[in-house]
Amino acid sequence: MKLDNMNLEPIIVKAIDRIEGLGWDLEFAQSISKEYKKFLELCSSNPDLPIVPSKYVDEFWHLHILDTQKYYQDCEEYLGYFLHHFPYFGMRGKDDETNLLNAWEGTLKLYEKHYGIKPDEKLWEGSNRCPNCGKRCSNKEGVFEEERPTLATYQSIN
Numbered sequence: 001m002k003l004d005n006m007n008l009e010p011i012i013v014k015a016i017d018r019i020e021g022l023g024w025d026l027e028f029a030q031s032i033s034k035e036y037k038k039f040l041e042l043c044s045s046n047p048d049l050p051i052v053p054s055k056y057v058d059e060f061w062h063l064h065i066l067d068t069q070k071y072y073q074d075c076e077e078y079l080g081y082f083l084h085h086f087p088y089f090g091m092r093g094k095d096d097e098t099n100l101l102n103a104w105e106g107t108l109k110l111y112e113k114h115y116g117i118k119p120d121e122k123l124w125e126g127s128n129r130c131p132n133c134g135k136r137c138s139n140k141e142g143v144f145e146e147e148r149p150t151l152a153t154y155q156s157i158n
Contacts, residue, residue, distance in 0.1 A: 003037045003044075006078050010070065014063045022059060029060075035123050036060045042110060044079050049110070050089070050103035054124035061085070 014021040015029040024032070036057050043051045053061055065071050065085060075082045090100030111119045 003041055003078050006037060006074055008033045011064050015060060031123055032056045032060045042114060043083055052104045052107045055126045056123060
């Protein structure tokens, strides 16, 4: 896999830092970096599906995105396109919550099909509301409308 060569050491360093990062231990951060690469591979090989990262993979992804130059270069070199992050999936009403849950379940099944094993529950415990989607995904059944929430709509559904 081409992604095996992606150097995520700076992101691992950030993840283990107790002041600026997440305070993870080294072994956990290295395990999550491997799962992050699997997430990227699933995104790359399934461009029309909503691939939802686990909570920890999403946190690692956020750290990668914060290094904007590296993230851009890594996306171009290893994916061939910029992988957008759309952090509103699941928070735009009940249908959106349902779509997120379905996408999460679909991601877990796709992971098992692709890798021949179920994702480690300790590393893939729950999801955040962040899928991989952005402008690359098709707009199937309203899952990827780029409508961003407003305070008025958010307050009316919460």
